[in-house]
Structures are given as C-alpha cells and as structure tokens.
Amino acid sequence: MDIKRLEEIAKRVRYKIVKMVGLAKSGHPGGSLSATDIMVALYFHIMDYDPKNPYKKERDRFVLSKGHAAPALYAILSELGIIEEEELWKLRKLEGKLQGHPSMDTPGVEICTGSLGQGFSASVGMAIGYKLDNLKNYIYVLLGDGECQEGIVWEAAMAAAHYKLDNLIAIVDRNYLQIDGNTEEVMALGDLKEKFKAFGWDTFEIDGHNFKEIIETINKAKSLKNGKPKAIIARTVKGKGVSFMENNVAFHGKAPNEEQLKEALKELS
Numbered sequence: 174m175d176i177k178r179l180e181e182i183a184k185r186v187r188y189k190i191v192k193m194v195g196l197a198k199s200g201h202p203g204g205s206l207s208a209t210d211i212m213v214a215l216y217f218h219i220m221d222y223d224p225k226n227p228y229k230k231e232r233d234r235f236v237l238s239k240g241h242a243a244p245a246l247y248a249i250l251s252e253l254g255i256i257e258e259e260e261l262w263k264l265r266k267l268e269g270k271l272q273g274h275p276s277m278d279t280p281g282v283e284i285c286t287g288s289l290g291q292g293f294s295a296s297v298g299m300a301i302g303y304k305l306d307n308l309k310n311y312i313y314v315l316l317g318d319g320e321c322q323e324g325i326v327w328e329a330a331m332a333a334a335h336y337k338l339d340n341l342i343a344i345v346d347r348n349y350l351q352i353d354g355n356t357e358e359v360m361a362l363g364d365l366k367e368k369f370k371a372f373g374w375d376t377f378e379i380d381g382h383n384f385k386e387i388i389e390t391i392n393k394a395k396s397l398k399n400g401k402p403k404a405i406i407a408r409t410v411k412g413k414g415v416s417f418m419e420n421n422v423a424f425h426g427k428a429p430n431e432e433q434l435k436e437a438l439k440e441l442s
Contacts, residue, residue, distance in 0.1 A: 195434035238292025239317035273387030279310030319351030337400035381407030
C-alpha cells in the first residue's frame with residue numbers, strides 16, 4: 174500500500190477518534206491521535222493479519238498496552254470491517270459494546286489492557302508462546318511514554334531479553350506528555366532508547382508520524398534475527414491532527430465540547 178493511501182486512512186481514523194470521544198463526552202483523544210500513524214502502518218501495511226479471520230493461529234498480534242488509546246484501535250478495527258462503524262458512536266455508553274479501555278469482548282482485541290504495563294508484560298508471554306509453538310509471526314506492542322515509568326515495564330523488558338524474544342517488537346509513543354504534565358517533570362524518563370539497549374534490546378528511534386520511516390525501521394528490526402527483542406522509540410505529537418489539541422496536555426483524558434468537536438471535525442474532514 175502506498176504512503177498516500179495510508180495517510181488517507183489515518184485521516185479517517187483521526188476523524189472517527191475525535192467524533193466518538195466527542196459524542197461520548199469522555200475518553201482520551203490526545204494519546205489516541207498521537208498513536209494513529211503507528212497503528213495504521215501496522216494494520217494496513219506491516220502485519221500479517223487477515224481481518225476476515227482475525228483469530229487465525231498463524232497471525233501477527235497487536236497489543237495496545239497504552240489501553241486508554243482504545244479509540245484509535247476501535248477506529249482501525251472499523252476501517253478493517255471487524256466492528257461496525259455505528260458501534261463507534263456508542264463508545265462508553267450503556268447501549269454500546271465498546272468500553273473505555275480495550276476488552277476481549279470486542280472482536281479483534283487480543284487482550285484486556287488499561288492497567289499500565291499490563292499489556293507489555295502480556296505481550297512478552299505471547300512472544301514466548303509463539304516461540305514454543307514454532308510460529309514465525311510477530312508480537313507488536315505499543316506503550317505510552319508515561320507508561321514506561323511503571324516498574325512492570327522494566328521487569329518485562331528484562332524477561333524479554335532473557336528469553337531471546339526477537340519476535341517481539343515494542344513501540345513507545347514518545348509524545349512527552351502524560352495526564353499530569355510533561356513526562357520529564359513528572360518522572361524523568363531520560364533516554365529511552367539507551368535504557369532499552371541497556372536491558373538487552375535492539376533499539377531504534379523514529380518520527381512516529383512518518384510512514385516511510387515507520388515501515389522501513391520495522392522492516393529493519395524484523396531482519397535482525399539475533400535473539401534480541403526490538404524497541405522503537407517513536408517521537409510523536411500529542412493530539413496530532415487537531416490544532417488546538419496538539420501538545421496540549423489538557424486533552425490527555427478530556428473530550429472536546431460541542432464547539433471544539435465541530436472545529437476539530439472540520440479540520441479533519
């Protein structure tokens with residue numbers, strides 16, 4: 174698939190994210206928008222994944238460890254035809270099926286996530302399982318940078334290196350903002366690339382909104398069959414695509430009001 178096509182899909186996904194969160198009057202738009210391009214590249218270009226058979230044994234798996242970015246995942250699953258678009262507009266509502274964080278009740282969701290670090294540790298278990306079953310597929314996991322302040326993340330990182338999980342590719346959505354403010358002021362993360370490297374991972378750093386760079390880097394990571402898990406630090410913009418949400422920590426976990434919703438949808442339409 175060409176880059177222009179991926180950009181078109183990403184724009185539709187962002188439109189759906191903003192609309193569903195706006196209609197719900199609740200949710201996490203900022204981190205969903207920053208992660209969009211990474212997730213679109215995975216589902217529509219990189220992953221060995223059949224939307225018509227999403228639970229095929231021989232498949233790549235995607236784990237959204239930063240589970241509060243569920244709107245991005247739901248929008249992508251609707252683009253793939255796995256969930257109905259009308260369900261998006263019932264996000265977080267009693268009459269709807271889509272919860273605020275991913276649940277395995279939802280088709281296409283590999284595991285329940287939301288407790289920070291839980292999805293990452295589960296992805297390590299999945300990668301071990303694939304090794305034991307001699308499956309050649311990959312486990313992709315997306316973490317938030319604020320999530321990397323959790324101890325469970327580094328325990329899992331240590332285990333992944335110990336078990337030589339070169340079928341595990343972790344991507345960190347490095348937008349430098351979390352619910353309480355700038356990550357470096359809340360609990361400084363420093364150089365995440367070097368930290369993962371110190372834990373025995375192959376590491377890369379990219380522009381998380383550049384499709385060419387995302388694709389080329391993941392392909393390079395996959396080519397390294399050296400027994401090391403792979404970590405990609407993706408520099409992103411919180412709220413990417415909506416001018417007043419970009420780099421605005423207020424929209425980490427706050428829905429736009431009616432006026433803001435109209436403005437945002439106009440920008441994305």
